[in-house]
Amino acid sequence: MCEFQVKATRKLQVIDITPRIREIVARDGLEEGLCCVFVPHATAAVAINENADPQIGEDLQEALAKAVPQGIWRHDRIDNNAAAHIKAAILGSSETAPVTRGQLLLGTWQSIMLLEFDGPRERRVVVQIG
Amino acid sequence: MCEFQVKATRKLQVIDITPRIREIVARDGLEEGLCCVFVPHATAAVAINENADPQIGEDLQEALAKAVPQGIWRHDRIDNNAAAHIKAAILGSSETAPVTRGQLLLGTWQSIMLLEFDGPRERRVVVQIG
């Protein structure tokens, strides 16, 4: 199990963590298997999509913000971040990708990204290969 | 492979299954690997989020109900539960979390939850560790 940290500096952010995941997979040495990228947080998520145009991440954040507006939920009376929890549950706290020939298998247009929904915060990313 | 059942008593429900998953992982004895929690159903899902405030699960069910209203879909003419299918497909039938040092790795605010979208029903939960 490997772990690293990323710093989200804004409330809503998309952080490309692909280079760090690729490096961890290459260092691990496993030839064939799975790589699970997991965030141990309830207001952040992991997603796989294109980052060659970083506007896609902004569009994703905007689409989620439209579908899940802020400030209208039960949990907002306790801690004003219910929308962040709902978005994180929908996107999911992990992504699993194949490892083959010792490398992470991603498509040409795929990056692995941490989605921050309640920043600024320091976030842990856990990578389990097996 | 391990399996247990949970009983949803309402149409929409969120059931925290974390204690049972933790127990299965601890009993399994695997030191490092992955734990996949899977529901073999098309109108229920598995999600990871906070349950310390159980209102978050209610908020999640409400957000999904707003995005996917009932009774307006093709499948409703056959079996009046299309919204339940759509929500289950969006949330996903499984979650995968890391196992490390023989324990399920979850964040402080993370619980594993079964989401019922078409209860009351008895549901199977399958746990595969490897």
Added chain:
Amino acid sequence: MCEFQVKATRKLQVIDITPRIREIVARDGLEEGLCCVFVPHATAAVAINENADPQIGEDLQEALAKAVPQGIWRHDRIDNNAAAHIKAAILGSSETAPVTRGQLLLGTWQSIMLLEFDGPRERRVVVQIG
């Protein structure tokens, strides 16, 4: 690692790939473990739900189209398919299901489906069992 191709002939499509996944799992010979079905694409996704009534797939596509309309996103100015990226990120590029007694474990009403959001295109499906 196994790979096959599927051809989406329409812009929005749902293609049941369960028989091919079952065959790959059976041929692989692993008795107990996980099967990860992954698409190396940023405008297609993998989902598990019912296909006995194929209208459920159409309903899912329609629900996503309502939540994520076309043509209003930043990325549309570069490549007119932002909605396809957003839908793919929400649904996710993989599904993981248990393998037990050498067989893929799916519920009676569950099929594994490739969701095409930007067809017509030829798509790769990667299956990693372990």
